[in-house]
Amino acid sequence: MSNKVIHVLYNDDDILMDAVKQTRAAHHHIEEVYTPFPVHGLDKAMGLAPTRLAICSFLYGLVGLSVATSMLYYIMIVDWPQDIGGKPSFSFIQNMPAFVPVMFEMTVFFAAHLMVITFYMRSKLWPFKEAENPDVRTTDDHFLMEVSVHGDVDQMVSFFENTGAVEVKVIEKH
C-alpha cells in the first residue's frame, strides 16, 4: 500500500477553486488544502460536511445561561439576600431584570470560549504543536492541494499540470 501523495501548488485562489472542482470531477481524493488565508466557498467545493460547531455553540450558550441562573439564584437569593436600592432579594423572579446582564454575559462567555476550545480540539491544535503544513510557502502566497495517489502517477501529474498549477510534486508520506 503506497502512501504517496501529490502536492500541487497554485498562486491564486481562483485558480485553486477551479482546480479543486476539476479534481473532484475527475474523482481524485483531495486529502487537504493549505491556504495562506481562508478561501470563501472552498469547503463547499471540496465537499466537506457543514460544520456542527454552531450546534455546539448553541448548547454551550444554554450551559452558560443555566450556570448564570443557578449561580445568581444561590448567591443573591439563597445564600445572602441583600436589600439593594429598595429591592430586597427574596424572590428570583422579582429581581430577575437585575440579573439579565449577568445571564447574558455568561451565555456569551460560555458559548464563545467553549466553542473556541472545541474548535482547537477538533482541529488537533494546542500550544507548541508543530506545524502541519508541508510547504512554508503556504504561509506566504501559495496554495497547496494534497491529493492521494491512486492508479497511474504520471497520468495524475500531467492532469494536475493542466489545472494551472505552478508546481506538482510526488511525495512519499510517512
Next chain:
Amino acid sequence: MYTFSSKLKTFSFILMIVGVLGIGYSFFTAPKDINDVEAILASQHGHHGDAHAEGAEHHDAKDAHVNTAHSEDAHAAAGHDAHDAHGAEAHEAHDEHTHHLKHVLQQLQNKPWAGVYVAALFFMLISLGALAFYAIQNAASAGWSPVLFRVMEGISAYLIPGAVIVFLLLVLGVMGSHHLFVWMDKDVVAHDHLIQGKSGYLNGPFFLIRAALFMGGWIFYRQYARKVSLAQDEASDNLNFKKSFKAAASFLVFFIVSESIMSWDWIMSVDPHWFSTLFGWYVFASFVVSAVTVIAMVTLYLKSQGYLEYVNTSHIHDLAKFMFGFSVFWTYLWFSQFMLIWYADIPEEITYFVTRIEHYNLPFFGMVVMNFVLPVLILVNTDFKRLTWIVVLAGTIILCGHYVDFFNMIMPATVGDQWFIGAGEIGSILFFMGLFIFVVFSAISKAPLLAKRNPLIEESKHFHY
C-alpha cells in the same frame, strides 16, 4: 414586468372594506355620554362580581379600581395643585364617581381613534423603515441587494398615502377632534406645570410644522431615489448611480435626526410627563425589523408567483439574518430602557412601566416572547433562514409582535385600562393592510423588477453564501 394580479387586488379591496366596517362599528358603538359609560362599567363589574362570589371582595375590587383610575388622573394633572387632584377626602364620593366616569368616557371615546392611529402609524413606519433600509443599501454600495431594490422602492411607495393619513390624524388632534394627545387640551395644560414648561416645544402649530417638514423630507427623498433608480435603467453612464449614493447618504443623516424627533412627537408625547432618551432608537428598531420582514415576505410572494428569477436562497438568507439581528437589537433596546427605569425606580419614570405591567401584562410580556424568544429560536439555525415557510412563519410572528409593541406605546396613555383588541383595532389593521398591499403592489407593477443598469447588479445576481 410584474402585473398586479386581480386576485390580490380583490383581496386588498376586501381587506379595506372589512376594515372600514370594523372602524365604523367601533366609532358607532363608542359611548356618547357618562350614562353609557355607567352601563358599560356596570356590566364589566358584574362579570367581575361573578368571578368573585364574595360581595365584599367585589366592593374592594371596585374601590381599588376607582383609586387606580384616580391616581392616574392625579398623575395626568401633576403639578396642578396636589391637594385638589388628590382629594380623596376633599371630594364627595358622588363627585369622585362622576369624575371617574368622565375619565373613562374620554378613554372609551379615544379608543377607536387610538386603534386607527396605531395601525396608521405602524404601516407608515414600515414603509419608512423599508426606505431607510434601501438608503443604507445605497449608501453602503451593497453588492448583495440590488436585485431587491425594486421591491424596496415599491414598499416605500406607501409612504406617501401613509404619511398623508397620519398627518391628517395629527391635524385632527390639534383641531380637537380626538384627544390622543393630552397636551393639546388647553384645560389640561392650564393645570399642569410640567406641560406648561414644555409648551414651547409641544404646541399645535410647531408640532404640525415639524411633522410636515419630516414627512416632506422623507417623501422628497423617496421620489428622488425612485426617479434616479429608474433613470439609471436607461442611462449609458453611472451618473444616476452616483446621484443615488449621494442622496442616500444625505437622507440617512436627515432621517436619523427626524426619526428620533418624530418618535418623541407622535409616540412619546402621548405621555407628556414621561421621557426616555433612547426612545428614538427603540422605535426605529421596532419598525426597521418590521420593514425587513415585509421586504422578505413581499420578495417571497413575488418569487412564488414566478418573478424575481435572480433572487436566490442566499438573498432570503441575508434578509432573515437581518430579521434575526434586528430582533435581538430591538430586545437590547427594550430591555435597556426597561431595566434602567425599573432599577432607578423614580416615580415620574416608573409609572410608564407600572401602567403597562398592571393593565397590559399580557401584551407587554407577550410581545417580548413574539419579538425576541420566538424569532431567536426559529431563526437561529442557518438552514432555517433559507426555508420559505420558516421565514414567513417567523415574519408573521414578528409583524404581529411589533404591532403589539406600537399598541403598547400608544394605548396606555390614551385608553388606559379600557383597552381591547376588538373590531376597531383589527378593522384598522385590515384597512391599512389592504391599502398597503394595494399601493405597494401597484408601485411594484409600474417598473421592471430588475434594476438592470445598476453597476452592482451582476454581483447581486451571483450572490451566494
